[in-house]
Amino acid sequence: MSAPLVELIEILARRKAIRLPPGWSSAAPKVAVDAGPEALGEVLAALDWEAPQPLRKRPRAHEFPALIYAPDTGWGLAEQWRDEKEIRVLTSSGIQHVEWIQEIPVYEVPFPKSYAPQPTESSRQIFWSSLLRRKRMLTEATIATVVINIIALLTSLYSMQIYDRVIPRSGFDTLWVLTVGMLFALVIDFVIRNARAHMVDREAAAIDSEVSEHFFSRMQSVRLDSRPPGIGTMAGQLKGLEQIRSMMASTTMFLLADLPFAFLFMAVMWSIGGAVTFVPAILFPLSLGMAFLFSRLIRGDSAKAQVSSNRKNGLLVETLDAAETLKANLGSWHMLASWNRLIDDVHDHEQKVRRWSTLASSLFSLLQQVGYVGIVAWGAYRISQGEMTMGGLIACTILSSRINGPLVASLPNLIVQWSYTRAALDALDNILKLPSDHTADQARLRPEAIAPQLRLENVQFAHAGARFQVEVPNLEIRPGEHIGLIGPVGSGKSSLLRLLAGLYATQRGHVLLDGTDITQIAEDDLRRHVCYVPQDYRLIKGTLRDNLSLGISTPSDSELMTAAQRTGLSELIKQHPKGLDLPIAEGGSGMSGGQKMLVALTRALLLKPCLLLLDEPTASLDHEAEARVLRALLENLPAESTLVLVTHKIQLLSLVGRVLFLNNGRIVLDGPTQGVLEKLRNPGAAS
Secondary structure, eight states: OOOOHHHHHHHHHHHTTOOOOTTTTTTSOOOOTTOOTTHHHHHHHHTTOOOOEEOOSOOOGGGOSEEEEETTTEEEEEEEESSSSEEEEEETTEEEEEEOOTTSOEEEOOOOGGGSOOSSOOHHHHHHHHHHTOHHHHHHHHHHHHHHHHHHHHHHHHHHHIIIIIHHHTOHHHHHHHHHHHHHHHHHHHHHHHHHHHHHHHHHHHHHHHHHHHHHHHHHTBOGGGOOSOHHHHHHHHTHHHHHHHHHHOTHHHHHHHHHHHHHHHHHHHHHHGGGGHHHHHHHHHHHHHHHHHHHHHHHHHHHHHHHHHHHHHHHHHHHHTHHHHHHTTOHHHHHHHHHHHHHHHHHHHHHHHHHHHHHHHHHHHHHHHHHHHHHHHHHHHHHTTSSOHHHHHHHHHHHHHHHSHHHHHHHHHHHHHHHHHHHHHHHHHHHHSOBSOOTTOOOBOOSOOOOOEEEEEEEEOOTTOSSOEEEEEEEEOTTOEEEEEOSTTSSHHHHHHHHHTSSOOSEEEEEETTEEGGGBOHHHHHHHEEEEOSSOOBOSEEHHHHHSTTSSOOOHHHHHHHHHHHTTHHHHHHSTTGGGOEEOTBTTTSOHHHHHHHHHHHHHHHOOSEEEEESTTTTSOHHHHHHHHHHHHHHSOTTOEEEEEOSOGGGGGGOSEEEEEETTEEEEEEEHHHHHHHHHSTTTTO
C-alpha cells in the first residue's frame, strides 16, 4: 500500500526544491491510501491547483521524480528507471520496482509558480510574497476603501444640500429623505469598516504564522559555525516580527489607500468652491514632504533604539541562563551595570524619537487648523461676492477634513511605526544573511544506504578570531572502526568532531561520507545515520519521552525502556511517579549533568546510527555508570558502525583500536592505540 497522496505530493515538492507554505494541505481531502488514479485530480482541484499533467510517452530522465499509480502498489513516487522495463518507486513500505506499461499513469504535479524558490531573499520580499498570495483580501479591502471614501463624499454633499436647499425653503420632506438615505449610508460605512478590520486582522495573523514559521526555521538552519555570539540578541531580532505584524494590522495602513482619493476630493472641492481648493492643494503636499523629512530624522535613532533593545534582550537571556555562575562569582553587580547602560541607551534614542514625533504631531495639527481657517476665511469672502453658497462652504470644510484630516493626523504615528518596522526588517535581513545548512533551491542527495566511511581531503576550518585552525590534509576512517580522539584542551577535537558530523562547514576541502560530500546529503537522511552527542547536552522543555524520541519515528514504550535499562536511565524513570512522562524544564534545569548525558546516550541506542560521534560522553558519569553505558553502546551498535570518541580519560582508549592525537588543530599522531600511547609517553613524540 502506498503512502497517503498528500504526503507524496509533499515529498515530490521537497525533491524538486519547491517550498510549500505552512498549512498548504488544509483544504485537501483525506484520500485513502488505496484511492484510484482519479484521486490526484480531486486533491489538486480541492487545493485550487491546475489539473495534473499525465505523461503520454515513456518518461524520460528529466521528468523524474513524478507521481505514479500502479494497481498493485497504489500511489507512489517514481524516482528513476531501474532498467529498460522497471521504474524504481518509493512507497510507504519502501522501495518497489514497478514494471512499466503504457496503461500505468505517471503524472507531473503543476505546483503553483508562487511556491517556486526565489533567486534572492530578503525580509521585505518574504512579507510581500506572503501578502500578494492573498490577492482576494487585497481586492476586497480596496473595494471597501472605495465605498468608505464615496460615503465620506456623500456626507459633504448631504450638508451642502441641507444648507442650500432644505433650510432656505423649509423643505422638510426633502430633509427626511436625505437624512434617512444618509443614515443608511453611515450604517453601511460602519459595517464595512468593521468587516475590513476583521478581515485584515485575520489575514495579518495568517501572514504572521506563515512568516514566523519561515524565519524560525531559517534561524534553526543557521550553520553552527556562523551563529552570532549573542543568542539573546538574535532572539531579539526575531521578535521584530511582532512590530511588523502590528504595522500590517494597523488601521493607519488603510490611510495609504486613502491617498488617491485626496485628489478626487480636491476635484469635487473645485467644482463646489473653486479657488478655495488651493488651500488644501498647498497644505497636502507640504504635509507629505514634512512627513518624509521627519521619517529621515527619526530613522537613525529608531534603528539605534532597536539595536539597543535587542542587546538588552540578549543580556536578559544571558543573565537568566548564567544565574548560578553569577551568584557564585559575585557577577550580579557587573550585569546590573551593563543592564543600566543599555536601558540608558534605549531611553536616550527613544526620547529623541518621541521628541521628533511630538514636534511632527503638533506641526501637522497646526497645518490642519490653518487649512480650516484658510478655507473658511476665503470661503466667506467668496460667499459675499456670490461665487459660492453657504452649503458649498460647509461641504468644502468637510472635504478638506478628509484630505488633511485622518491621513495627516496619523502621519506622526505612522512615521514612528514605519521607522521601527524598517529597523526590524533590517534586523531580520541580518538573520537571512547568515550562512545556512541548506538552501531551498539546492536539491540534496538521498542515498538508499550510507556506509560509515569518512574521508577528509585538504580540510581547513577556523573560528572567527581563533589563533589557529583545524587542518587535516588527508584522513580516512573505515567502516566499523572505533577511533579515539585525544589532545590538549583547545586543540580542535570538538571542532573536528563537528566537521565529521556535518554541523560545521569546511572553509576549504571536503568531508566525504561514503564517497559523497557530506554537505550534499539531505539533512534528515544524514541525521538518521549520523548521531552526534556533544559534551554539554541540553534537553528541551517537554517530557523525558519527548527528549528520548526526538527525531526518532515513534519508538514504543518497550523500546524506550529496554534502551533505558541498558544505560541505567531506567532508575530515574522508575523513581519518578510519571515515569517516561517526567517533565523536563528548559535546558534540562534540575537534572544533573550525568542524567542529561544518560538521556543523550539512551537516544543514541534507540537511533542505532551507522556513525556515532561522542564528545566526552562520560565526563559527568561515575566509574560504574561509565562502564555500563559504554558497554551497552558497543554491544548494541551494528557491527559495521563506526565510532569516534573524544576523551581525556586514558582508560577509555581500551575501547578503541585507533587513536588520533591533535595538537593546535593538526593530527600529530595516527595509529593503533598502544602504538600512539607509547609514543606519547616519550615527551618528544608528539612535537
